[in-house]
Amino acid sequence: MPVFALVDCNNFYASCEKLFDPKLKGTPVVVLSNNDGCVVARSAEVKALGIPMGVPWFQIREQARRHGIVAFSSNYALYADMSNRVVEVLSGFTSNIEVYSIDESFLEVSGFSNWPGGLAGYGEEIRQRIADWLGLAVCVGIAPTKTLAKLANHCAKKGLAATAGVCDFTTMAPEMLTCLLGRIEVGEVWGVGRKISARLDAMGIKTVRELRDMNAETIRASFSVVLERTVRELRGVSCLALEELVPDRQQIMSSRSFGTLVYDLADLEEAVASYIAKGAVKLRTQDSLAGAVQVYIRTNIFKPEVPQYQRGVTVPLPEASADTRVLTAWALKVLRRIYRPGFGYHKAGVMLLNLVPRTSRQFALFDAQGSAMDGRSERLMGVLDSINGRYGRGVLRLAAEGVDRSWQMRRGNLSPGYTTTWAGLPRVRAN
Amino acid sequence: MYRQTQTALQPLPDPPKQYLPLDGVKVSAGFPSPAADYEDARLDINEYLVRNPVSTFFFPVQGDSMQGAEIFDGDILVVDRSVRPSHGHIVIAFVNGERLVKRLYRRAGKVALVAEHSAYPPLPIVDGIDLEIWGVVVGKFKRMV
Numbered sequence: 001m002p003v004f005a006l007v008d009c010n011n012f013y014a015s016c017e018k019l020f021d022p023k024l025k026g027t028p029v030v031v032l033s034n035n036d037g038c039v040v041a042r043s044a045e046v047k048a049l050g051i052p053m054g055v056p057w058f059q060i061r062e063q064a065r066r067h068g069i070v071a072f073s074s075n076y077a078l079y080a081d082m083s084n085r086v087v088e089v090l091s092g093f094t095s096n097i098e099v100y101s102i103d104e105s106f107l108e109v110s111g112f113s114n115w116p117g118g119l120a121g122y123g124e125e126i127r128q129r130i131a132d133w134l135g136l137a138v139c140v141g142i143a144p145t146k147t148l149a150k151l152a153n154h155c156a157k158k159g160l161a162a163t164a165g166v167c168d169f170t171t172m173a174p175e176m177l178t179c180l181l182g183r184i185e186v187g188e189v190w191g192v193g194r195k196i197s198a199r200l201d202a203m204g205i206k207t208v209r210e211l212r213d214m215n216a217e218t219i220r221a222s223f224s225v226v227l228e229r230t231v232r233e234l235r236g237v238s239c240l241a242l243e244e245l246v247p248d249r250q251q252i253m254s255s256r257s258f259g260t261l262v263y264d265l266a267d268l269e270e271a272v273a274s275y276i277a278k279g280a281v282k283l284r285t286q287d288s289l290a291g292a293v294q295v296y297i298r299t300n301i302f303k304p305e306v307p308q309y310q311r312g313v314t315v316p317l318p319e320a321s322a323d324t325r326v327l328t329a330w331a332l333k334v335l336r337r338i339y340r341p342g343f344g345y346h347k348a349g350v351m352l353l354n355l356v357p358r359t360s361r362q363f364a365l366f367d368a369q370g371s372a373m374d375g376r377s378e379r380l381m382g383v384l385d386s387i388n389g390r391y392g393r394g395v396l397r398l399a400a401e402g403v404d405r406s407w408q409m410r411r412g413n414l415s416p417g418y419t420t421t422w423a424g425l426p427r428v429r430a431n
Numbered sequence: 432m433y434r435q436t437q438t439a440l441q442p443l444p445d446p447p448k449q450y451l452p453l454d455g456v457k458v459s460a461g462f463p464s465p466a467a468d469y470e471d472a473r474l475d476i477n478e479y480l481v482r483n484p485v486s487t488f489f490f491p492v493q494g495d496s497m498q499g500a501e502i503f504d505g506d507i508l509v510v511d512r513s514v515r516p517s518h519g520h521i522v523i524a525f526v527n528g529e530r531l532v533k534r535l536y537r538r539a540g541k542v543a544l545v546a547e548h549s550a551y552p553p554l555p556i557v558d559g560i561d562l563e564i565w566g567v568v569v570g571k572f573k574r575m576v
Contacts, residue, residue: 022525025561088485133486135515135565419488428523428532430502430546431494 002238003142003170003293004149005123007090007130009083010137010157012103013041015335016082017072018136020418020426028069029235033056036073036412037256073413077420085134092125099241105147108242113170123166143169147233150190151208162226181234182209191230196223204412208234254279254289255349261300261346268297269332270402275350276331277401280324283352284381289320293327295334300346311338321357323377324384327352328400480570486513488566490532497521497532499547502571508532509570516564520576525563526554532568 003368009015013031018024028045032038039046039055050065051060057071064071083102090097096108123140130138141153152167154160156281160180169177186208187197205211212234220228229239254275262268272295282291296312313334321327331350387396416424453454481487500521502508516522518537518550523530533536533544533554542556556562 022530022563023528023564025525025528085485133483133514135512290454423505425489425491426530427493428490428508428530429494430492430496430504431551 001110001144002241003119003144004107004146004238004242005107005109005115005119005126006100006141006146006149006153007086007105007107007126007138008141008153008157008399009086009103010139011041011047012041012136013072013074013079014043014046015136016079017075017232017415018043019082021415024070028067028071030057030064030069031072031074032413033074034069035259040074071413072415075415075417077384077417078415081419082134082136086130086136087136089130090126092129093122096242099179100418106242109142118168119170120163120166120168121165123168124163127165137165140166141169142167145233145238147190149234151181151184154184154188160184163359178209181212182207184208186211189230189234191226196227211323219286230234230398232236252279252282252352252355253349254282254351255296255347257347258345262348263341263343265336265339265341267402268335268339268345268348269400271348272331272335272350273328273398273400274402275322275348276328277397279350279352280322280327280381281385283322283355284317284385287358288355289322289358290317290327290352291317291320292352294351294353295331295332295335295348296350297335297348299343307343309343311340313338314351314353316354319352323381324398326377328398332400349402361389392399476572480509480572482513482569483511483513487511487569490530492532492571496546496548496551497534500534502532502547502568503573506571506573508568509572510566511569512566514567514569516567521568523565523568525561525565529562530565535564 007179014029017029017031018027026045027259028049028402029043030039030046030051033040036057038057039051039053039060042051046069049069051063051069051271060069063069063300079102082313086103087099090105090107094107094109095114098106100106109119109122112122113119113124116123119142123142126140127138139153139156141149141151141156143149143152146223148169152161152169156163156165156167160183184207185197186192186200187194188207189208192200192211200211205214207337211231214231216228219231221307224277233239256271256275258271260272276293294312294314296310296315298310299306299308301308301310315330315334317326317330335348341385384396416426418424418426432469433506458525477484488510490510492502492504492506492508495504497503510526514520516535518535520535522533522535522544524533524535531544533546536543536545536553542562544554544556544562546553554560
């Protein structure tokens with residue numbers, strides 16, 4: 001019988017911002033999405049003010065000023081580094097880990113039930129070490145299925161369980177658990193989205209307990225096998241295993257909204273070339289080649305009063321490739337074909353499709369240069385990746401990606417790279 | 432331009448171990464090198480300064496109050512959060528919204544943060560002072576040229 005522990009960082013982005021800045025202690029902090037659009041993370045103080053997740057920043061700006069809320073742009077480099085550190089600390093506890101998201105990991109912990117204090121004691125140890133070593137607070141939910149572990153984590157976070165920060169369903173008396181699940185809304189269940197919970201609500205199913213006690217056949221008939229599986233998991237039957245290896249991506253997407261509207265083809269070309277460069281790195285990291293490239297551009301669909309245009313076109317490549325230069329050349333060809341002047345473009349994106357492993361590719365029938373070119377391309381891309389890996393992303397790039405990048409996203413309140421750049425290291429006073 | 436180059440050539444805060452690429456090495460058919468068996472012994476400064484990379488962070492120093500402990504303006508401190516702070520350790524402390532480096536004094540129920548310079552008096556931690564010991568300083572480094 002497996003036992004899962006879900007380790008989830010509390011207010012992860014906001015906690016990373018607070019970690020290095022003592023002035024933020026006790027201060028409400030929000031982190032905003034790309035282009036400083038919406039609130040994507042809230043510190044405990046902000047949650048206490050009742051500001052919801054996902055609210056557009058401009059809507060709460062006045063309220064923020066009144067309450068002294070400090071807003072940060074997303075410092076992805078910082079969050080990624082701290083996230084990797086959390087996973088590294090967790091790897092010291094067990095090697096059976098599924099990194100589920102930037103701030104959540106599942107651990108398989110059935111082997112640790114003899115730990116002092118049982119599995120809850122083990123969870124407490126995890127909590128303590130991450131607090132000591134990284135200064136981050138996490139909650140741990142322990143249960144016989146992943147779906148229940150998610151709910152146990154929810155209980156740990158909301159203080160519905162006995163111990164602070166850790167909740168172990170495996171040692172809880174069944175009637176206690178039933179009582180607890182009767183107090184949690186069905187929408188909290190992993191995989192039950194807004195649509196499904198509205199339909200369940202209409203059927204009179206409002207709590208997790210009521211969903212658990214539904215007839216599985218009925219669920220399958222009126223919803224799906226996926227929800228039926230969820231119901232089984234709620235009953236303690238493990239249907240979802242730990243996914244330790246992330247399968248290679250079948251397609252790679254790279255897209256962004258622009259900081260300001262873009263009118264010129266030249267600016268769009270730079271943006272598209274830089275997205276291709278990013279995508280191509282991912283492609284080479286998983287040792288694949290792309291067989292097709294898609295490019296799309298669109299105006300701001302949220303502003304119906306301005307002229308609208310959007311278009312996306314896919315081209316198959318004569319020969320699958322992972323060479324940034326080849327992919328860029330094709331992408332720009334497509335872009336020039338779909339670009340219409342006179343529109344204010346809000347977003348562009350590229351997609352690398354028909355991915356194949358590098359080892360199983362087919363050569364083109366009419367190969368002008370011959371495969372002699374091939375080893376050279378691979379070596380050049382290898383050099384490109386290793387230089388950028390060492391000195392920072394984009395240090396060495398194609399001229400097509402541009403120099404001043406006026407289209408780049410807005411990140412007005414970006415905190416320093418406290419752990420990722422020399423210039424951003426936090427200074428300490430000795431005076 | 433020179434500065435640019437200089438900034439670029441620094442060890443990463445948490446670098447992958449560097450291995451010599453062997454596949455590009457031409458092998459000749461003469462006498463084998465007597466040193467061949469003793470390769471990959473090059474020293475790594477990270478290994479010396481950083482004992483637990485996952486819990487290690489860097490903090491540059493501003494000021495002269497710790498010069499008695501041989502910590503000078505511009506030094507970069509190596510701070511390891513996995514070391515439990517105790518009496519006598521040099522620590523990073525967050526005090527009333529400031530990041531400070533001081534020696535931790537903790538004896539007979541009294542806590543104070545002590546500078547290593549006669550011009551700076553000790554800072555006793557009394558009620559109303561908000562103190563967080565952030566981490567223990569385990570080393571320092573500086574580039575000269």
